[in-house]
Amino acid sequence: MSLYELLGDEAISAVVNEFYDRMIQDPRVNHHFINTDTDKLRMHQMYFLVTYAMGGPQVYNGRKLSLAHKGLNITDQEYEITIRHLTGALRKFDVPLEIRAKMEAFMRGVKPHVVYK
Template sequence: MSEETLYHRLGGEDSIEAVVEEFYDRVLADDLVNGYFEDTDMQKQIAHQAQFISSVTGGPVEYAGEDMRAAHEGMGITEEEFDAIATHLNDALVEFDVPGEDREAVLEEVASYEDAIVGA
């Protein structure tokens, strides 16, 4: 029997989308980072982020977006802003009662892209 993926432990597509919606509610309420999303179609952004998280957690989804460096190039994202985003993601996962070990695994996946995002 194969090991259950993080994607499945998170509850699959619908649960991940709900977490992402909560995550962006938190991001948009944070003056440190919400300026990055002023001219963003948030429905499209939510779908895009849910696809990304589904992909990196082993779901049956292939991420079709730009690579992280290209997507964030010229934005000048700081370490502090990256950390704020990670905190919002963690808090959204907590809101949906995701166990600590699984939250850590999601945050480790996101952290693996830090060098491509910060200062790009």
């Protein structure tokens, strides 16, 4: 069974919303989002995770990660903070450790496409 089937749409969207709330409230990373339509971004992020991290239906039609983060110059430290906010959001909704570990591994795998662009 895929992560997508295990969690379901509702839980995934709750996690993504919680994750964005944490990012937007955190002064160490929220400056990146000043010029971003965050409602649109929540949707894109959710579709991206469903499609690539969770083995769900292919619903993502946004830009490639390296293009989406071009010019943001995201640092290693900001990346770690972001991972902590995602795993924190997963924990808040009692997502089991095994799934949290898989999501974290996925996030670490795409890091080269996101940092220092």
